[in-house]
Amino acid sequence: MIGSRRRTRSSINVWPGYVDALSTKMTSVCGMSELSALLMLIIFMLLIYVVSQLYLSQTLSDRDSELARLNSRLQEISRLLGLEQEETAALENEMAAVQNRFSESLALNDTLREELEEEKARRLEQQYNAEAQALRVEDLGKAVARAESELEDEEQLTASQRAIIQQLSNQIAALQDQLGRITAALRLQEDLTAEKEAELEEVGKRLNTLLAERVNELERYQSEFFARLRDILQDNENIRIVGDRFLLPSELLFASGSASLGQEGQQELDKLAEVLLDVVDAIPEDIDWILRIDGHTDRIPINTEAFPSNWELSTARAVAVVRYLASAGVPQNRMVAAGFGEFFPVASGGSAEALRQNRRIEIKLTDR
Numbered sequence: 461m462i463g464s465r466r467r468t469r470s471s472i473n474v475w476p477g478y479v480d481a482l483s484t485k486m487t488s489v490c491g492m493s494e495l496s497a498l499l500m501l502i503i504f505m506l507l508i509y510v511v512s513q514l515y516l517s518q519t520l521s522d523r524d525s526e527l528a529r530l531n532s533r534l535q536e537i538s539r540l541l542g543l544e545q546e547e548t549a550a551l552e553n554e555m556a557a558v559q560n561r562f563s564e565s566l567a568l569n570d571t572l573r574e575e576l577e578e579e580k581a582r583r584l585e586q587q588y589n590a591e592a593q594a595l596r597v598e599d600l601g602k603a604v605a606r607a608e609s610e611l612e613d614e615e616q617l618t619a620s621q622r623a624i625i626q627q628l629s630n631q632i633a634a635l636q637d638q639l640g641r642i643t644a645a646l647r648l649q650e651d652l653t654a655e656k657e658a659e660l661e662e663v664g665k666r667l668n669t670l671l672a673e674r675v676n677e678l679e680r681y682q683s684e685f686f687a688r689l690r691d692i693l694q695d696n697e698n699i700r701i702v703g704d705r706f707l708l709p710s711e712l713l714f715a716s717g718s719a720s721l722g723q724e725g726q727q728e729l730d731k732l733a734e735v736l737l738d739v740v741d742a743i744p745e746d747i748d749w750i751l752r753i754d755g756h757t758d759r760i761p762i763n764t765e766a767f768p769s770n771w772e773l774s775t776a777r778a779v780a781v782v783r784y785l786a787s788a789g790v791p792q793n794r795m796v797a798a799g800f801g802e803f804f805p806v807a808s809g810g811s812a813e814a815l816r817q818n819r820r821i822e823i824k825l826t827d828r
Contacts, residue, residue, distance in 0.1 A: 699728075702806065704826070706732075710757075710777065710819040717762060719776035721784055729781065732823065733788035739825075740791070747827075751785075751795045753778045754822040758815040759802040775799025781821055 700707045713725030721729070736751065743749055755778035757770040767773040778797035786792045807814035 704824055706823040707806070708821045708823065709816065710821065711816070713781070713821060714777055717764065717767070717773070719767075719773065719780050721780055726784065729784050730788065733785050733790055736785070736790055736825075737788075740794070749794065750826060750828045751790065752822075752824045752826060753781045753785075753795060753797050754824075755781075755797070755799045756804060756806075756818060756820050756822065757802050758818045759805070759810070760815065770801040771799055773799075774801050777821060781823075 699709075699712070708728065712728060713721055715722060755774035755776075757774045762768075762770055762773055767776065775797070776799070778799055782792075782795045782797040785795060802818070805814075805818040806820070807817040
């Protein structure tokens with residue numbers, strides 16, 4: 461307890477003294493701070509005052525310099541104004557003298573103008589008279605010139621006409637001479653043409669005669685060929701003769717829709733080749749003959765891989781006949797194959813008989 465009271469009493473005695481000391485120190489410090497702030501404020505005010513005084517001094521100095529310059533300028537202007545006044549007075553005097561001289565000049569000018577008008581009147585009268593005289597002279601000159609020109613034109617025209625007439629006469633003579641030469645050349649050409657025409661006519665007659673002989677000879681061999689072929693094929697009632705052509709039915713040579721020769725067709729073509737070879741040996745070399753093989757079909761269309769249409773079928777059958785005859789010894793350069801499809805029928809209508817007759821191979825011995 462005793463210890464406790466001691467600690468309590470000791471604590472109460474120390475703390476108030478410390479607080480008092482601290483308060484005293486802070487009061488002292490606050491007093492010094494206020495004094496420093498006041499001192500700085502005074503220094504700042506003094507600095508502002510000094511700067512303002514310097515600025516005012518500089519401004520006043522500049523104004524004094526400007527004022528001195530303006531005074532000097534004013535003095536210069538005053539001097540120049542005095543000189544200007546002197547010059548103005550001199551100019552006024554000179555102007556008065558000029559006006560006097562101008563008045564005198566105006567009077568003299570009026571006098572001279574009157575004299576000039578009188579002189580112009582006299583000149584105009586003289587000029588009018590001179591122009592009138594010049595016009596009369598000019599008219600006389602033109603009349604003389606026209607007379608001379610008309611005279612010269614008449615002489616020149618006469619000479620020109622004579623020259624033109626002479627030139628035309630020369631041209632007419634030259635043309636007549638040229639026409640004479642052309643006429644002689646035409647006559648000579650006509651004579652030559654007549655001779656050539658006579659020669660050509662004679663050659664034509666000979667050629668026609670020779671051609672007729674060859675045609676007759678070919679017809680003779682053709683007749684012989686048909687006669688012998690008729691004798692050989694007369695047993696076959698299916699083979700027909702129309703004009704100068706042998707008509708072999710396709711059924712005799714080919715199966716339906718085929719271009720391959722059958723056995724019966726080959727036998728008939730062997731007979732044809734035998735007769736043809738006998739006749740060929742007798743035909744002279746200068747007769748240009750040919751054996752024409754034409755294939756024909758009916759109007760029933762065909763569309764197969766081998767024969768897309770009747771054109772291909774009729775052509776293939778004609779070629780098959782030509783190839784077989786060539787293999788039998790008929791000269792290949794004396795045969796030609798052609799296909800006509802269904803477009804050249806020998807029988808009209810759509811009957812079975814008409815269709816059968818139109819399916820055929822035609823053989824004809826003719827000239828090339």
